[in-house]
Amino acid sequence: MNAKQPKRAEPDSVIEAYKRDIDRSLLRENLRLTVEQRFRNLQQLQRFADELRTAPRRSDP
């Protein structure tokens, strides 16, 4: 998946700060998958998020 790369922007200190909190183990896992598998995982994540959104809460009356 190599495109001809545009010129890279200078590092941004705010983004660098955010980068420290990125879970790179998840990214490494994803990079081992095919693009199709990444999209299937996204669909599963969407389904899970939908389930959570619609799940009845114990504290609900």
Next chain:
Amino acid sequence: MTDFEALIRLLAGSGVEFIMVGGAAATAHGSARLTQDLDIVYRRSPENIARLAACLAPYHPYLRGAPPGLPFRLDGDTIERGLNFTLITDLGSLDLFGEIIGGGRYEDLQRDTIELALFGVTCRCLGLERLIEVKRAVGRPRDLEAIAELEALRDEREGQDLSRS
């Protein structure tokens, strides 16, 4: 829920010229973040607009978040008169961009794309470096974490490339 597979197959299978951008493009590059819609930049040629309108018509495209019953119809004329559309369809959420901030139109982005063989079709996706550049240009605070993740993905890829060389 958005059926990415069905939407990508529909668009690419109908011969629509488009570039996947946004969160779905990030997913293609390895992002672990959840995205709810498919964002595409479409070529604004009359033929492509006609293909786009025709393939979406059976899936009842409508303005996302708009009250029901508006006299909205996504046909070729509507797309010609407009530019960007935030839609809900029977297959999920789809954002059509004639132009994006920091990226421009289809023709401006085309050289910075990669070709993906996905779900039995071939489609174009914005390259990682350009995706970062576009996200940076938009400058939304909520994108900071997404940009950080994309840059981390770039670092990881470069690390892999170095370890292979």
